[in-house]
Amino acid sequence: MQASRDKRDRATEVIARCQTLARFSEDSGSIRRTFLSPPMRECHREIAGWVAPLGATSRVDAVGNLRMLYPAENADAPRMMIGSHLDTVPNAGAYDGVLGVVLPIALLGALNGRKLPFEIEVVGFSEEEGVRFSTPFIGSRALVGSLDEDLLRRQDAQGISIRRAIEDFGLNPAEIAQAAMRDQDSVLGYVEFHIEQGPVLDNVGRPLGVVEAIAGQSRMELTFVGHANHAGTTPMNLRHDALAAAAEWIGAVERRALSTTGLVATVGAIQAKPGAMNVIAGETRLSLDVRHRHDETRNAAVDYLVQLAEDVAKHRGLRVQCAVLMDQRAVPMDTFLVSQVEQAVSKAGCEPYRMVSGAGHDAMILAEKVPAAMIFLRTPGGISHDPAESVEVGDVTKAIDCGLRLLDQLASSSEFQRKTTHA
Amino acid sequence: MQASRDKRDRATEVIARCQTLARFSEDSGSIRRTFLSPPMRECHREIAGWVAPLGATSRVDAVGNLRMLYPAENADAPRMMIGSHLDTVPNAGAYDGVLGVVLPIALLGALNGRKLPFEIEVVGFSEEEGVRFSTPFIGSRALVGSLDEDLLRRQDAQGISIRRAIEDFGLNPAEIAQAAMRDQDSVLGYVEFHIEQGPVLDNVGRPLGVVEAIAGQSRMELTFVGHANHAGTTPMNLRHDALAAAAEWIGAVERRALSTTGLVATVGAIQAKPGAMNVIAGETRLSLDVRHRHDETRNAAVDYLVQLAEDVAKHRGLRVQCAVLMDQRAVPMDTFLVSQVEQAVSKAGCEPYRMVSGAGHDAMILAEKVPAAMIFLRTPGGISHDPAESVEVGDVTKAIDCGLRLLDQLASSSEFQRKTTHA
Numbered sequence: 001m002q003a004s005r006d007k008r009d010r011a012t013e014v015i016a017r018c019q020t021l022a023r024f025s026e027d028s029g030s031i032r033r034t035f036l037s038p039p040m041r042e043c044h045r046e047i048a049g050w051v052a053p054l055g056a057t058s059r060v061d062a063v064g065n066l067r068m069l070y071p072a073e074n075a076d077a078p079r080m081m082i083g084s085h086l087d088t089v090p091n092a093g094a095y096d097g098v099l100g101v102v103l104p105i106a107l108l109g110a111l112n113g114r115k116l117p118f119e120i121e122v123v124g125f126s127e128e129e130g131v132r133f134s135t136p137f138i139g140s141r142a143l144v145g146s147l148d149e150d151l152l153r154r155q156d157a158q159g160i161s162i163r164r165a166i167e168d169f170g171l172n173p174a175e176i177a178q179a180a181m182r183d184q185d186s187v188l189g190y191v192e193f194h195i196e197q198g199p200v201l202d203n204v205g206r207p208l209g210v211v212e213a214i215a216g217q218s219r220m221e222l223t224f225v226g227h228a229n230h231a232g233t234t235p236m237n238l239r240h241d242a243l244a245a246a247a248e249w250i251g252a253v254e255r256r257a258l259s260t261t262g263l264v265a266t267v268g269a270i271q272a273k274p275g276a277m278n279v280i281a282g283e284t285r286l287s288l289d290v291r292h293r294h295d296e297t298r299n300a301a302v303d304y305l306v307q308l309a310e311d312v313a314k315h316r317g318l319r320v321q322c323a324v325l326m327d328q329r330a331v332p333m334d335t336f337l338v339s340q341v342e343q344a345v346s347k348a349g350c351e352p353y354r355m356v357s358g359a360g361h362d363a364m365i366l367a368e369k370v371p372a373a374m375i376f377l378r379t380p381g382g383i384s385h386d387p388a389e390s391v392e393v394g395d396v397t398k399a400i401d402c403g404l405r406l407l408d409q410l411a412s413s414s415e416f417q418r419k420t421t422h423a
Numbered sequence: 424m425q426a427s428r429d430k431r432d433r434a435t436e437v438i439a440r441c442q443t444l445a446r447f448s449e450d451s452g453s454i455r456r457t458f459l460s461p462p463m464r465e466c467h468r469e470i471a472g473w474v475a476p477l478g479a480t481s482r483v484d485a486v487g488n489l490r491m492l493y494p495a496e497n498a499d500a501p502r503m504m505i506g507s508h509l510d511t512v513p514n515a516g517a518y519d520g521v522l523g524v525v526l527p528i529a530l531l532g533a534l535n536g537r538k539l540p541f542e543i544e545v546v547g548f549s550e551e552e553g554v555r556f557s558t559p560f561i562g563s564r565a566l567v568g569s570l571d572e573d574l575l576r577r578q579d580a581q582g583i584s585i586r587r588a589i590e591d592f593g594l595n596p597a598e599i600a601q602a603a604m605r606d607q608d609s610v611l612g613y614v615e616f617h618i619e620q621g622p623v624l625d626n627v628g629r630p631l632g633v634v635e636a637i638a639g640q641s642r643m644e645l646t647f648v649g650h651a652n653h654a655g656t657t658p659m660n661l662r663h664d665a666l667a668a669a670a671e672w673i674g675a676v677e678r679r680a681l682s683t684t685g686l687v688a689t690v691g692a693i694q695a696k697p698g699a700m701n702v703i704a705g706e707t708r709l710s711l712d713v714r715h716r717h718d719e720t721r722n723a724a725v726d727y728l729v730q731l732a733e734d735v736a737k738h739r740g741l742r743v744q745c746a747v748l749m750d751q752r753a754v755p756m757d758t759f760l761v762s763q764v765e766q767a768v769s770k771a772g773c774e775p776y777r778m779v780s781g782a783g784h785d786a787m788i789l790a791e792k793v794p795a796a797m798i799f800l801r802t803p804g805g806i807s808h809d810p811a812e813s814v815e816v817g818d819v820t821k822a823i824d825c826g827l828r829l830l831d832q833l834a835s836s837s838e839f840q841r842k843t844t845h846a
Contacts, residue, residue, distance in 0.1 A: 053586050196656065200661070219700055230808075231691055232621075232712070236681050243693060266664075269700055269703075272692065277691050277748075279691050289655070360655075360657030382653075
């Protein structure tokens with residue numbers, strides 16, 4: 001009971017700390033903390049103040065990731081990483097990313113000075129949302145060594161490059177390579193706690209989700225081209241209505257997704273031209289976003305929908321153009337870590353719920369180099385990227401319990417420690 | 424043969440004159456001639472120069488309608504009106520409206536001084552398109568006496584009222600009442616030649632259409648309100664997708680129109696919010712334009728589609744709001760005049776094609792006061808409101824033949840002359 005009480009207090013503190021960090025914002029009255037913005041520095045300073053008393057060191061690497069190291073029981077021990085991101089979207093909630101940095105600090109606190117056979121590095125990534133440079137994962141890309149010169153040249157709306165932003169923050173772009181994981185770090189794996197940002201756990205009534213994979217994603221833009229004609233003088237049988245064609249296709253997109261387990265397919269953007277009440281649309285441009293844990297399923301859906309768009313267009317005497325904007329492979333989480341997480345969730349008294357992350361996360365990038373896993377926390381109402389974003393203190397309590405049990409499991413698993421990855 | 428040759432020459436001249444008037448434009452390089460714009464004055468002067476040698480008088484009334492009077496064989500004879508509008512949309516073609524003013528002048532020419540038992544008033548209406556004041560039919564409304572103070576106060580984009588525009592053109596708003604038809608004018612009826620502005624006659628291969636009615640029109644705006652959610656993290660079964668709902672409904676709009684003879688229904692404008700690729704639409708606003716010759720059929724379709732929108736919304740856990748923006752009754756053409764036009768079309772060697780006008784025309788306004796009819800000329804490709812708008816010289820020849828035969832029929836019809844309307 002005492003232990004449980006203790007974890008609940010820690011959970012309450014985690015939530016309070018997320019709310020404290022929410023005050024470090026570029027906007028007054030709402031949360032916005034983009035890559036290397038001034039409030040990010042205050043955020044780092046605040047967090048560093050929390051970890052120092054726990055016996056952890058902290059530093060900011062050359063891309064602005066806050067890297068906190070809790071030592072192992074022996075020198076030269078391998079390293080376990082736990083983290084998430086500290087940047088936010090505009091008008092954000094307090095938990096997306098931030099919770100996954102603050103919660104592992106609570107785990108360090110709960111260890112109460114006890115050392116494990118591996119170091120624990122808690123990482124607060126500087127950039128995941130892609131807001132400032134329309135380029136997500138700047139922080140985690142640096143860790144896996146994929147932040148190349150091309151990316152560094154990208155500019156924000158003010159024409160400032162990533163390289164320049166790094167310099168302006170007082171960091172040295174020449175040291176980016178040193179931010180990457182090195183072989184001698186012997187990284188065992190990466191675990192990320194993150195709010196689900198979706199309604200699934202809330203809907204099934206489970207506090208914690210075990211992420212098996214991060215879905216692959218296709219993004220396309222389609223344009224149906226027909227003929228703009230007078231809405232009054234053109235009989236139905238003589239029309240080449242680009243919006244009616246688009247509507248027929250949108251219906252098919254939805255049906256395909258509904259009939260394919262785990263597939264999500266979304267048309268979120270649409271533009272009809274000329275867009276007048278009394279003119280039949282001559283052109284309709286629309287977006288398609290398709291995600292699934294299996295690339296074959298996703299690709300088959302995309303192929304089917306592109307073919308269907310061509311059939312719809314042909315049948316109606318229109319043309320259709322399709323442009324692929326993104327084709328991102330699915331990223332499976334590490335099988336061993338996933339089963340360990342599942343056990344830990346069970347031991348924490350929750351029925352584990354295996355699921356796929358429909359959104360990208362830092363774990364997706366880290367998985368390129370090290371075994372990675374994610375633990376989702378139920379998001380009430382699925383509401384995220386919104387000031388109303390929340391977490392339940394009970395769920396955070398269970399997540400802390402789960403995290404501690406996971407660390408203990410890994411500490412006692414010789415199998416895990418043999419799996420040391422040489423990045 | 425000589426007569427036919429003569430009509431073809433007149434048709435060639437009609438087309439050339441339409442092209443001459445096209446030069447009087449507010450824009451260089453394209454046609455735009457809005458209500459009481461400077462080129463309208465040049466247009467009036469040019470046309471007046473054409474009718475004077477034919478023995479017709481011309482004047483500009485207080486709303487800028489050009490009114491040309493060809494006398495009858497006797498004083499105090501009733502009056503037959505023939506006309507259309509002289510204003511244009513931006514980037515217009517040369518024939519919409521203009522042809523219906525120039526062609527009856529060719530009829531006066533073909534009469535070659537011969538007088539009929541009625542006066543012929545050719546009217547070039549100053550405003551039909553509604554471009555400058557977002558208010559159509561300013562010219563014809565003055566003739567039926569419905570141009571009230573409310574309308575006169577409407578302002579254009581520069582804040583100039585209709586009243587002020589009339590004054591600026593050198594006309595006197597106090598004389599608007601005198602522009603209206605008076606009882607003592609004993610108007611027998613109004614006939615309008617107009618390009619079809621649609622593809623129907625071209626599609627069935629007929630040069631001339633006999634308009635039986637001008638369709639009634641409903642315009643609505645609908646808004647489906649669902650929930651904006653993450654396109655990746657929200658499973659299909661937990662969505663409240665406002666764009667998917669709209670697409671389902673657009674399909675039903677099209678099916679209803681396809682299955683109802685003569686009905687046209689169009690969704691031409693659509694806006695999805697937030698309108699991002701990776702966000703499920705939380706709100707979708709769209710327009711509906713429904714037209715039919717029978718108001719009951721149109722109203723039944725609108726009622727059905729509104730109910731269906733509510734069903735679609737309910738089924739998907741959304742709300743829908745519907746706002747009626749326009750509910751304009753159908754206007755039947757005068758039965759006697761329609762049958763006379765049909766006979767005249769036959770005598771001109773064309774198989775008559777009865778049809779409904781899906782667009783509004785001055786004849787719709789005139790029909791409030793006097794028997795009215797319209798004759799459509801085939802529009803190649805249905806292309807109108809576009810510089811590529813055209814007419815075939817052969818079709819104009821047949822229209823002139825039809826017009827002359829119609830005048831002769833009406834001149835010899837004691838039934839028609841008994842029908843004199845006291846406006």
